[in-house]
Amino acid sequence: MSLDRETLKAIWKVVSEIPPGYVLAYGEVATLAGYPKGARMVSRALGAAPKAMRLPWHRVINAQGKIAFPKDSAGWKKQRDLLEREGIQFLKGRVDLQRYGWKGVVDQLIWGDEMPLA
DNA sequence: GGGCTGACCTACT
């Protein structure tokens, strides 16, 4: 499989569907786009996204709830700023996926558990 | 083709 136009489109679509204030892990984006093992392709797809489409790339983080960039890089600070601007709080340098994870929210809605978010 | 790299992930120590 390669990053052809269709693949990129599928990944970009998933990312663009993430509502403000929520995040999704690379692996989950890959799965929803139809590539369960394609987590690494997602990172490439994000980097290949045209700046003009204003893709919410900052809502994509790794499965550990952490930003994928080195914490001392410019990209790291920028992503964190964008996320906090949407109301996402960082605890110990990490995002609480149970609370801000988009898929997690869907699951909670389905299973109807006690969910902390409004 | 062969080998290395990476905005990754899971499992184990």
Next chain:
DNA sequence: CAGTAGGCCAGCC
């Protein structure tokens, strides 16, 4: 919770 190891897959020598 931090580090390590193995697995994955596409891109670039």
